Amino acid sequence: MQISLISRISAGALVVLGLAACDPNYQSGISPDAQRAAGGAVAGAVIAKALDEDIATGAALGGAAGALCDDAGVCQRRY
Incomplete structure (x- = not known):
């Protein structure tokens, strides 16, 4: 099955947004690891759906x- 251009662009945008969750200044009341895990899970599910x-x-x-x-060094912690 051919993957459409829109699906590929959407998947790429979600990857970029997932990496944006690494921003150390973003505070929501839950731990940064939990924030990144939740963002990664959502991005992974959407990408998997886009790739069928x-x-x-x-x-x-x-x-x-x-x-x-x-x-792993992708998101650097800043204290």
Whole structure:
């Protein structure tokens, strides 16, 4: 199945928005790791849906990636 240009652009935009959740100045009352995990799970589910893959697997992988992105050096913690 051919993936449309709009789906690819949407998936790319979600990746960028997911990385924007790494902003250390954003405070919402929950821990930054939980914020990144939630954002990653949503982005992973949407990307999986756009690519016609399993949504639960995409959400699980996105959540894990979001929670661990600062440990991997993608999101740098600033204290």
